[in-house]
Amino acid sequence: MASMKEPDVEKSTRPSTPETDNPGEKGPRSITRLFHNYYPWLGLLLRLGVGAVWVTAGAMKISNLNQSVIAVQAYQILPNSVAQAVGIVLPMIEIAIGLLLILGLATAPAAIVSGLLFLAFVIGISAAWARGLQIDCGCFGGGGELEEGVDPGYLGKLLQDGGLLLCSALLVWRPGTKFSADELIFKTK
Numbered sequence: 001m002a003s004m005k006e007p008d009v010e011k012s013t014r015p016s017t018p019e020t021d022n023p024g025e026k027g028p029r030s031i032t033r034l035f036h037n038y039y040p041w042l043g044l045l046l047r048l049g050v051g052a053v054w055v056t057a058g059a060m061k062i063s064n065l066n067q068s069v070i071a072v073q074a075y076q077i078l079p080n081s082v083a084q085a086v087g088i089v090l091p092m093i094e095i096a097i098g099l100l101l102i103l104g105l106a107t108a109p110a111a112i113v114s115g116l117l118f119l120a121f122v123i124g125i126s127a128a129w130a131r132g133l134q135i136d137c138g139c140f141g142g143g144g145e146l147e148e149g150v151d152p153g154y155l156g157k158l159l160q161d162g163g164l165l166l167c168s169a170l171l172v173w174r175p176g177t178k179f180s181a182d183e184l185i186f187k188t189k
Helices: 009-013 028-062 065-074 080-103 107-130 154-173 181-186
Strands: none
Touching: 028 065, 028 080, 028 107, 028 154, 065 080, 080 107, 107 154
């Protein structure tokens, strides 16, 4: 006599999880699964991209610290003595944060500092724009007052720094990425 197969009722009433979902399924669960599967690679790109921005910005400023000081003073937010210290120290901090991110060493703390710096830049650029200052942000060297009629491009700089702030926030939230020193040292995923 042929054996009768019982209907798979238990399987159909179990809550769906990424492990039990149908691989061809479309919808929120499949998007979540894709994110979890590919984030280590996306995180690597974010880490390298943000790190490269910091190293480039710092390297372009460190060769002319006087100009870096002028760029910070142009915002007219900090007292001159503080602006001088920031203008001198900032390029070194930018390079250090960039190298940590590129190496994937202390990724979360480096991303926190990165995010805080981008937030400070967003605030500084917004304040300059709101007060009608016509300055070059000094993001990649240079900086200071612009000639009459030159567009400072504040909106583009705010979008750029806002996007980099978002990338830094993602790295704080999920610091585990491919090919990172953190992964090798701490065996994180």
